[in-house]
Structure formats: structure tokens, C-alpha cells
Amino acid sequence: MRTISHFVNGQTLEGTSGRFGDVFNPNTGEVQARVQLASDAELDAAVQAAAAAQIGWAATNPQRRARVMFEFKRLIERDMNALAEMLSSEHGKVVADSKGDIQRGLEVIEFACGIPHILKGEYTEGAGPGIDVYSMRQPLGVCAGITPFNFPAMIPMWMFGISIAVGNSFILKPSEKDPTVPVRLAELMMEAGAPAGVLNVVHGDKTAVDAILTHPLIRAVSFVGSSDIAHYVYQTGTAHGKRVQAMGGAKNHGIVLPDADLDQVVKDLSGAAFGSAGERCMALPVVVPVGKKTGDELRERMVAEMQTLKVGISTDLDAHYGPVVSAQHRAKISDYIRIGVEEGAELVVDGRDFALQGFEKGFFIGPSLFDGVKKGMKTYQEEIFGPVLQIVRAETFEEALALPSEHQYGNGVAIFTRNGKAAREFASRVNVGMVGINVPIPVPVAYHTFGGWKRSAFGDTNQHGVEGVKFYTKVKTITARWPEGDHEGDAFVIPTMK
Ligand code: NAD
Numbered sequence: 001m002r003t004i005s006h007f008v009n010g011q012t013l014e015g016t017s018g019r020f021g022d023v024f025n026p027n028t029g030e031v032q033a034r035v036q037l038a039s040d041a042e043l044d045a046a047v048q049a050a051a052a053a054q055i056g057w058a059a060t061n062p063q064r065r066a067r068v069m070f071e072f073k074r075l076i077e078r079d080m081n082a083l084a085e086m087l088s089s090e091h092g093k094v095v096a097d098s099k100g101d102i103q104r105g106l107e108v109i110e111f112a113c114g115i116p117h118i119l120k121g122e123y124t125e126g127a128g129p130g131i132d133v134y135s136m137r138q139p140l141g142v143c144a145g146i147t148p149f150n151f152p153a154m155i156p157m158w159m160f161g162i163s164i165a166v167g168n169s170f171i172l173k174p175s176e177k178d179p180t181v182p183v184r185l186a187e188l189m190m191e192a193g194a195p196a197g198v199l200n201v202v203h204g205d206k207t208a209v210d211a212i213l214t215h216p217l218i219r220a221v222s223f224v225g226s227s228d229i230a231h232y233v234y235q236t237g238t239a240h241g242k243r244v245q246a247m248g249g250a251k252n253h254g255i256v257l258p259d260a261d262l263d264q265v266v267k268d269l270s271g272a273a274f275g276s277a278g279e280r281c282m283a284l285p286v287v288v289p290v291g292k293k294t295g296d297e298l299r300e301r302m303v304a305e306m307q308t309l310k311v312g313i314s315t316d317l318d319a320h321y322g323p324v325v326s327a328q329h330r331a332k333i334s335d336y337i338r339i340g341v342e343e344g345a346e347l348v349v350d351g352r353d354f355a356l357q358g359f360e361k362g363f364f365i366g367p368s369l370f371d372g373v374k375k376g377m378k379t380y381q382e383e384i385f386g387p388v389l390q391i392v393r394a395e396t397f398e399e400a401l402a403l404p405s406e407h408q409y410g411n412g413v414a415i416f417t418r419n420g421k422a423a424r425e426f427a428s429r430v431n432v433g434m435v436g437i438n439v440p441i442p443v444p445v446a447y448h449t450f451g452g453w454k455r456s457a458f459g460d461t462n463q464h465g466v467e468g469v470k471f472y473t474k475v476k477t478i479t480a481r482w483p484e485g486d487h488e489g490d491a492f493v494i495p496t497m498k
Contacts, residue, residue: 001033002032004179005203006203007200008201015039021034022034023090024326026324026325026326027314032090033180035203038203039207039208039211040207047142048217050197050200051169053169054168057164060167062119065164065167066113066116068164069112070113071191072109072189072192073106076102083184085098086180086181086184087102087152087153089314090180092322094319104151105155112161118137118466119166119473121134130482133479134478134480137476138473139473140220141219142169142218143221144172144218145160145172146221147175147224147225151224153181153182158468163220164199168220169197171200172200172202173204173212176203177326185199209233213242219242219243220243222244222245223247227383227455230246230248234458243459245460246459247281247450247456248455250456251286251381251382251407251408251409253284253413255394257294257400257416259417259419260418267305269287270302271320273387274387279329281411282434283385284412285390286403287391288400288404289394290397299369299371311354311364313356313359323362323364324364333386333388336384337388339378340373344377345370346370347370351388352368353366367388368387368388369391404431404432405430406431410455411433411457412432413430415427415436431453434451434452449463450464
């Protein structure tokens with residue numbers, strides 16, 4: 001059986017822990033490979049390699065570093081099909097979604113190609129008599145990223161793309177569920193001209209994460225995953241003196257006002273709730289129609305739309321979505337559906353019994369729809385992360401606005417309406433980090449930033465865009481004067497400008 005090893009200092013590093021994780025093919029349910037799980041020793045080897053490489057990399061001028069990112073982009077485009085198929089075979093999302101995963105990461109690499117422009121400092125000539133003040137952004141040193149299973153290409157690129165372009169070296173700890181593409185990305189960075197040790201991949205579970213969070217040479221940690229672990233990572237990393245940004249789970253709402261174009265809404269919702277089997281942090285698993293008529297019509301059209309959805313293997317070009325990532329995850333989704341029924345919600349469409357002919361052992365689950373979901377229900381409060389859409393009815397705009405605003409998660413939200421004034425007011429008042437107006441999955445483009453609020457993100461700096469550059473750099477400010485004689489006037493201690 002294939003073994004997936006660590007990638008350190010430009011080459012494969014065989015693990016010594018003796019521990020492995022299973023990597024499944026979600027289409028068939030079979031174990032297709034095993035991945036080495038690191039102990040402290042492998043993580044330390046990666047940190048030492050990264051620390052040694054970082055000195056020369058930081059001293060490399062910014063446009064040379066940018067050229068590596070340009071070449072990396074070209075290589076990813078060259079290998080797009082192979083990468084997407086590899087990604088689908090471990091994650092289960094359909095190949096078109098895998099290409100989207102890679103493409104959205106590439107957009108951050110494109111942004112990183114222009115980072116020299118953002119790294120330019122600020123300069124004030126004559127801030128005092130003969131005094132100039134200037135500031136510069138310097139890299140932090142060795143940084144690390146811990147990523148979830150659901151975007152094994154995009155999220156690593158969000159992190160290492162920015163971190164490396166500004167002059168850091170990086171250690172990536174990808175999800176142990178789909179680790180092959182992250183290793184391939186690191187190999188391609190080497191092929192693109194990044195020196196050995198600038199990007200390393202260490203596989204693992206909690207042991208590797210704890211080793212990252214406590215290693216004295218790691219200066220900053222970026223995490224994306226579920227909220228409880230994000231919170232733990234934030235607390236442990238900051239307690240060990242690191243800069244930490246930790247993105248967590250989500251429960252995004254789609255608000256549908258009575259004037260919305262319902263045909264369009266149903267199509268948008270279908271993609272946003274069931275695409276990628278609902279395993280997206282920006283999925284829309286909750287829809288809030290305002291008014292009884294809107295709710296009844298939406299439900300009827302949604303049921304019809306769901307009948308057109310095709311669930312298939314990840315290489316089926318006609319499939320809307322494929323299997324979920326693991327048998328445990330499918331069991332968890334089924335459990336939430338059972339609890340929803342017990343809580344008193346109406347299960348309008350039940351996807352639990354779905355089986356794909358010829359792939360009965362695959363981790364497939366059909367789309368499900370609940371109506372009559374209420375605020376206090378556990379299945380409303382928690383993230384299901386599967387192909388389950390919940391209708392939560394509201395009577396008024398204010399009631400609809402309060403639902404996402406008061407929810408524990410605050411990643412994304414969307415409003416569907418033809419009324420510009422209502423949309424504008426909603427966007428201004430809603431207590432959520434990313435808002436879509438007639439856009440169901442409002443993932444910001446790479447030169448803006450990505451980040452939720454409340455329990456969807458711990459720390460105060462977003463992913464990518466200028467915020468990403470700030471996260472991976474520190475500012476140094478220089479106050480300079482060049483006196484002509486040895487003893488010119490009074491002692492000059494603290495520059496105060498009268
Ligand atoms: P997860 O929290 O299980 O795993 C994320 C990472 O943490 C993995 O690398 C994993 O190995 C590691 N990990 C797992 N258990 C750990 C533990 N006990 N201690 C320390 N580290 C541990 O998340 P997942 O299932 O891989 O991904 C799905 C979750 O990620 C969902 O909650 C989803 O909403 C969230 N997500 C959030 C965003 C965002 O930007 N907010 C983006 C994508 C996914």
C-alpha cells in the first residue's frame with residue numbers, strides 16, 4: 001500500500017513515530033494509502049530546516065521571490081487536471097469542484113506575485129529638524145499552517161502563498177484525511193525555484209499540532225478547521241507567545257425577502273447547500289424565507305429542484321456532488337438528521353437511505369431538507385457540514401436579520417432581494433463577517449480578505465489580502481538623523497516636534 005511521507009528540506013522524510021492514518025477513497029470506501037503521523041522529532045526536523053532556509057530566503061529580494069510565485073502558478077496550471085483528480089480521489093468532491101479549490105488558491109498566488117508593492121514601507125521626510133522617519137515590514141521567521149480536509153489545495157495556498165512571498169519559511173500540517181495534494185504543492189514550489197526548506201509538509205494529528213503550538217522557533221500559526229479546535233489552537237499558541245489566527249466552523253444563513261427572484265434563489269441555494277456535499281465553510285445550510293407565502297413557495301420549488309440533483313462518484317462529470325469524506329462523517333450527518341426529527345422539525349426530504357449502485361461501500365448521502373426548524377434546536381445551533389438544508393421561517397425583516405446576527409457562528413450570510421435599500425441596511429447591520437447580496441457563497445476575491453466573526457474566527461487578522469501580509473510580517477520604524485558635527489547643540493534624547 002502507498003505510504004504518504006513528510007516533505008522536509010526539499011525531500012521526502014520518512015517518519016519515525018511508527019504511527020499512521022488511513023487515507024480513504026470515499027467513492028469506494030476502501031483505504032487507498034496510509035499517511036505517516038509525526039511525532040515531535042519530525043516536526044523539529046522540519047523547523048530546523050525551515051529556520052536555516054529562512055535566512056537566505058528573507059535576504060532574497062522581493063521580486064525574485066515573486067518570480068518563484070509566478071513560476072509556481074504556471075506549474076499548477078500545467079498540472080491542473082492531475083492535481084484535481086488526485087484531490088477528488090481523497091476528498092470525494094467532484095473534479096469540477098476540485099478545480100475550483102485549486103483555482104481559488106491560485107488566485108492567492110497571483111496576489112502574492114504582487115506582494116513587493118505591498119511590502120514597500122512608509123517614509124516621512126523631515127519629521128523633525130533633520131529627522132526622517134521610515135517604516136518597513138519584515139518577515140517573522142518560521143511560520144506554520146494547520147489546515148482542514150475540505151479545501152486541501154486552496155487553504156494551504158492562502159497561507160503559504162502569502163507567508164513565503166513576504167520572506168518567511170513555512171511548515172504546513174495538512175489534514176491527515178487528504179494529504180497527497182499538499183505534498184505535491186510543496187514539490188511544485190521546489191520545482192518553481194523555492195530553496196529547500198522554505199516550504200515543508202509534516203503530516204499528523206493532535207501530536208503534530210501540539211508540537212507546532214509549543215515549538216519556540218515557530219513565530220506564527222494560521223489554523224483553519226472546526227471551532228473547538230480553533231479555539232484550542234488560539235489559546236495554546238498565544239500562550240506560547242505566537243501570533244495566531246484560527247478560523248472555525250460556520251452556519252451560514254440565506255435570507256430570502258418576498259421580492260426575491262425565487263427561481264434564481266432555488267438554483268443558487270441548491271448549489272450553495274448541496275454542492276461539495278455541503279462540506280464548505282461558506283455553504284448555505286440555513287434558508288430564512290420572510291413571510292408565509294415566500295416560505296411555502298420556496299419549499300415547493302426547492303423540493304422539485306432537489307429531485308434534479310445527481311449524486312455520483314467524484315469523476316462523474318454529470319454529478320452535482322460526490323461522497324462525503326469519511327464513514328464517520330456520514331454517520332454524524334445521519335445522526336443530526338435523526339436528532340432534527342426528534343426535536344420536532346419536519347423532514348421534508350430524507351437523504352439518509354441513498355446508495356449508489358456499484359458503489360454501495362462509498363460514503364454517499366442524499367440531499368435532505370427540513371422545514372419548521374426553530375432557533376432553540378441543536379441541529380440549528382450546530383454545524384452539520386453535510387448536504388442538509390434547513391428552512392427557518394421568519395415573519396419580518398427584523399426577525400430574519402436577528403437570526404444570523406445572534407447565531408454563535410458568523411462566517412458568511414447572504415440576502416436575496418430586488419430591494420437595494422433593504423440589502424444595504426442588512427449588509428450594514430448584520431453581525432457576520434462576510435455578506436453576499438444575491439451572491440450565495442460570498443468568498444471574497446484574493447486581494448480582499450477572508451474571515452468570519454464570533455466563533456467562526458479567533459484572532460483579529462483575516463486570511464489573504466493586505467490583512468494576510470500584515471499577519472505574516474512585523475513593522476519596524478526607524479527614526480534617523482545625521483548630525484554634522486560631533487557636539488551639535490543640546491543632547492538629543494527623545495524627538496519631540498514643537
Ligand atoms: P478539524 O477541526 O477536524 O481539523 C482541522 C485540523 O486540525 C486538521 O489539520 C486536523 O488534523 C487538526 N486536528 C484535528 N483534531 C485535533 C485536535 N484534537 N487537536 C489539534 N488539532 C487537531 O476540521 P475538518 O473536519 O478537517 O474541517 C472541517 C471544519 O473546518 C468545519 O468546521 C468547517 O466549517 C471548518 N472550515 C472553516 C473554514 C473557515 O475559513 N472558517 C474553512 C474551511 C473549513
